[in-house]
Amino acid sequence: MSVNQTDPMIGRLIDDRYQVRSRIARGGMATVYLATDLRLERRVAIKIMHGHLADDASFKERFIQEARSAARLAHPNVVNVFDQGQDDDSAYLVMEYLPGITLRELLQDHKVLTAEQAMDIMEAVLAGLAAAHRAGIVHRDLKPENVLLADDGRIKIGDFGLARAATANTATGAALLGTIAYLSPELVTRGIADTRSDIYALGIMLFEMLTGEQPYKGEQPMQIAYQHANDTVPAPSTTNPSVPVELDELVLWATARDPEHRPRDARALLDQLLDVQRALADPSGPPVGRTMVLPSATATAVLPDSGSGTGASTGETQILPKARHRTGPIGPETDSNADRLRTAAARRHRRGAAWLVIVVVLALLVGGVGWWFGSGPGAQAEVPDVSGQDPAAAAAQLIQAGFEVDSENRSDFSPVVPAGQVTATDPDASSRLQKGSTVTMVVSQGPRQLEVPQVVGGSIDDARQALSDFSVRDPSQQFDEKAEGTVLGIAGVGADGNAVDLSGGGQYGEQQPIDLTVSLGPVPDVVGQTVEQAQATLQSVELAGVESGREYSGTIDAGSVIRSEPQVDGPVRPGDTLNLVVSDGPAPITVPDVTGKTIDEATAELQGLGLRVAYDACRNFTCAFYDWEASLPVTATDPGAGGIAYAGSTVALSYRVE
Missing domain, CATH: 3.30.10.20 (Trypsin Inhibitor V; Chain A)
Known part of the structure; x- marks a missing residue:
């Protein structure tokens, strides 16, 4: 799975429930991401409105309308909507995740589809759209980008972002929404859309599937819009001669400029498409979409074929001869008024009985259908x-x-x-x-096992990129001699819930949680600072300092910190408290009595206590002939015996030359 490191949404937890994994697609109003529903433990697609639209009330209302419209639909050919909400400034919509491609991608790869392929796709799209129309919803943005072809063969309509209630025509004003290549003439000229506007868009899509191109072209959108409003869509066979005439007629019916001449909704077009499929599958059957002219005793009656669903005459016309009137002499019995009345009465009686039978049969059929779909096997x-x-x-x-x-x-x-x-x-x-x-x-089967890369010693950014196939949680931080941002350790979660060290690599489950330990750099050095200064320094890196004791120091001034120590063993982490050992200055030393000892002996004893020793040089001429420092006795000290001195201070010696 690839991760776009520049997208701030990657890795974000939406509404404490949806963990964003990767980006799927980006549209005009929103971006679609692959996410995991942590509550139900399933993959979902989450559509998040672009941030710059969050303050636009009309865009936000249209986005929310998509959720409400789509959530009303429950059909195998419509993308299911699970949830809708807002997290901080991000409005989002949660839908089922459907791995696969769009019809647009299929057309880019194959250009032209066969008649059978086009009809199969149209059948699924019309079935889903019929459910929407039945619920009073107009899609308003049908195009190949919104037809999803799943890897398992399912075909679904998505993106009801421009859907509006179809209980009445809705004018959009000057801002026409949707894609210009599929806009119906009434949307271009009047800004009004109903179910027949969706039918027009499907007719353009069917033309494109059969020919590999759209019927209208232009360098500017207004040129294409003008053609939609003023031209008639040509038959697909003019571009692709292999297209059957039945599909030509279907496209022309769906793309009629006058909405009144189109199918009233997706159900009507679907019924006709199914008739066309049957006709093409069985060429020997009755013609589809052709006007049948039946004989009448007085005139020729023109009736539409039941499969067309429109009453419009398209294709060939089959004219049967009128019924011939009976000729010849009329006998006395047939000429009798009484006989004619009896004959008429009998005829009416037979018609009444026939209607009674029809009503009973229809009632039984309706009851049977109701039972079948209500509580029987068809429910x-x-x-x-x-x-x-x-x-x-x-x-x-x-x-x-x-x-x-x-x-x-x-x-x-x-x-x-x-x-x-x-x-x-x-x-x-x-x-x-x-x-x-x-x-x-x-x-x-559980998560797929993947090799964990070596990331210890590298930077946190490099580690996140290398571990994109796993779920990297917020890292734990600790102070360390290594540079700030350096990865110190990596661990996963075992089956028993305990941490598993992955610093040496090994196999680990895809998208399973990974915990990194990252260096914050060394603990700040507070030696020589006052207690107040040391506490402020530590607080700036989220550490606390408390005075824990005092010691004598010959090098640190009294009142300053000698050293800092963690209160507990182990690494130092933000929030921890350090013990501060404070200096009491140099340690006091009681001067010993060294009188009577030689200068060398007194010097050695005093220096051993941390004191310095000073004495005048012997100027007697006899001192030149022997080692006077090892021979002459000390007669007094300053400070004297029992006095107080401090480490590093000087004791002066007095001696006598004998």
């Missing part, structure tokens, strides 16, 4: 969240919810779910499925 239920449970308990909860459990579990590495517990389900939790559907459990 839908929400897949419960069983992550963090052992497989047996999770299977029991899924069965209780009405689902079948796949006998073969899948396994996957998980940095947050312990090995042997369920980390996810397929389909995801909160998906709505028919009861009886099979759900596969994904069981955690």
Whole structure:
């Protein structure tokens, strides 16, 4: 996993719950990050509004509206929204994490899709959008960037950031939102959008999937907007001749300039797409999207094909001949008024009986459908969240919810779910499925084991970068002779919860917590400072100092600190208290009685006590002939015997020449 070191959000804990891991994408309103929900122990995508928009009330309201709109939807083809909130100045939105690519990336790689591929993608998108339209929500920003293609084959619509309630048309004023290449004519000209505006955007997307390009091009956005408002989208087959005529008609229907000529919503377009799929899969079946002209006794009646859903005539017209009137003589019985009345009455009776049968059958069908989808096998239920449970308990909860459990579990590495517990389900939790559907459990193998790099002795910044595959927590700091910012140690957390020394490297789980110990530099030197000065110096680095004792010192002035010592064994950390030993000045010394001893003997004794000795040189001429210092006795001292002197002070000797 790559980490952008320049992004301040990386590593941040949002709302004491969501640990931001890496950046996924950046948009106009927000940036999307991969994060871990520490409470539920699952990966999520978290969308965080750009900081410069936080003070803009309209942008903030639109961002919050996305959460409210999307949270109302529960459909397998719509990205699930789990949470929304604000942490400090950051408004955020929590969604399901869907690893994969966008439709835009697929088009960039493959340019043109086959008709089957395009229809498969459109079917999933229309199914999700139909749920939104049914809930009264208009997406307003449909484009390939907002269609997500998961690695496991799921297709979902995301980013309802511009969605508005569709209960009434909404004018945006001068600021048209969305991407200009997919804006409907009514949005360009009047700033009004409803469900049919989404249909227009899907028609442009289908054109792009079938041809590899958008129908309108221009150097300036206004040139493209003008074409949307005034031109008619061409048939895709004019660019790609292999496109079937049925898909041509579908694109032209969806991109009609007049909203009244488009499908009323995604459900109508989805029904027609399914008819087109069936027709292309079985060319021998009845034509799709063609007007059928049925015979009538008096005129030719033109009726729309039931699959089109619009009543508009497109494609070829099949005209059947009018029914011929019966000719020849009319017998007396048929010419009788009474007979004609009896015949009419019988006909009405048969019609009444037929209608009664139809009503009964319809009632039975409605009741059966209601039972099927209400409490029968066709009823839908929400897949419960069983992550963090052992497989047996999770299977029991899924069965209780009405689902079948796949006998073969899948396994996957998980940095947050312990090995042997369920980390996810397929389909995801909160998906709505028919009861009886099979759900596969994904069981955690624990975190993937990775090699821990050597970081001790290096800087903290280099260590963070080298350990990007792990969860580096705030480092602990201590004073040390090594330079400030140097990594002194690295430790992980073992299965028993105790620290594991990783200074020598080794294997450790991906995204598992890493604790670093970092140097703050040496403890400040306070020797020679007064107690007040020493305490202030230590307080500046979050240490405390207390006077703990006094000692004599011949080198440190009285009242100044001789040394500082930790109160407890071990490294010194911020918040610790140091003992300050203060000087009482030089130690007092009682001068001994050295009278009667030779000068050399007295000197040696006094110097041994830390005193200095002074005496006058012998000027008697006889002193030149012998060692007078080793022979002449001391007669007196200053200070005298019993007096007080201090280490380093001088005692004067007096002697007598005999």
